Amino acid sequence: MSNLDSATILVVDDHDLSRQVLQAILTSGGYQVVVAHDGAEAWNILDSQEIALMIADLRMPGLNGFELCRRVKSDTRTRLVPVIIVTGADDISSRIAAFEHGADDILPKPVINEELVARVRNLLRFSHLVRGQLDRPLRPGRGRHLHEGGRRRRRPRR
Numbered sequence: 001m002s003n004l005d006s007a008t009i010l011v012v013d014d015h016d017l018s019r020q021v022l023q024a025i026l027t028s029g030g031y032q033v034v035v036a037h038d039g040a041e042a043w044n045i046l047d048s049q050e051i052a053l054m055i056a057d058l059r060m061p062g063l064n065g066f067e068l069c070r071r072v073k074s075d076t077r078t079r080l081v082p083v084i085i086v087t088g089a090d091d092i093s094s095r096i097a098a099f100e101h102g103a104d105d106i107l108p109k110p111v112i113n114e115e116l117v118a119r120v121r122n123l124l125r126f127s128h129l130v131r132g133q134l135d136r137p138l139r140p141g142r143g144r145h146l147h148e149g150g151r152r153r154r155r156p157r158r
Contacts, residue, residue, distance in 0.1 A: 007052035007124055008032040012042040012068065013086070014060040018109065022055060022086070022116070029117045039063025043071060046078050053124055058087035058098060066101045073102030080131060082123035086111060 009031050013019045023033045034049065036042035040063045042056065054072065058065035065085055072078045085098045088109040095106050105119055 006030055006032060008034060008050065009120065010034050010036060010042060010045055010049075010051045010054040010056075012036045012039065012054065012056040012060070012065075014038055014057060018057065018086070022111070025111070025113045025116055026055075026120065029120070031120070039065070039068035042068055046072065046081070051078075051081055052127070053082045053084070053120060055084045055086060055120075058085050058089055058094060066097060069098065069101040069103050080127060080134075082127050084116075084119060084123065 009026050011019055011022045011026070011033055012035075013022065014037055019035050019037075023035060026033045034045055034051070036045055038060050039056070042054065043063065045051065046054070056065045056068055060068075063071075065087070069083050069085065072081055072083055082104045083102060084105045084107060085103045086107045086109055087094065087098070089095070090108065098106050104123055107116060107119065
């Protein structure tokens with residue numbers, strides 16, 4: 001089992017049954033799961049533990065899924081943590097708002113076990129690749145040379 005397969009995932013939902021179902025699905029997939037009952041508790045966990053991915057309900061009392069997602073994506077310590085929003089809301093405006101607040105993916109409730117695990121795996125893989133690229137030192141003369149406007153500039157011939 002690779003490091004990605006045993007990553008720690010934070011599940012945030014104010015409904016006990018939803019939390020338990022998500023936890024069971026993820027645990028059976030080999031992931032470590034930490035649970036929070038609301039957004040405030042989730043924020044404290046994110047501040048104190050290394051979390052690879054967060055799954056949060058959209059509608060929770062207090063710090064809801066929108067605001068929690070916005071906080072996660074605006075904080076330099078947590079901005080690379082992928083966020084999946086799970087919601088029973090079927091209106092398109094809520095789904096769009098979740099993306100506008102920084103969600104990486106959205107799943108409707110009830111979730112389909114295989115789909116959840118596949119989406120978690122894909123987001124973890126992508127996050128791992130992004131973090132790997134950010135950790136690589138820049139090597140002078142090896143990158144593309146861009147000028148204003150983002151267009152590639154040709155190197156002068158010698």
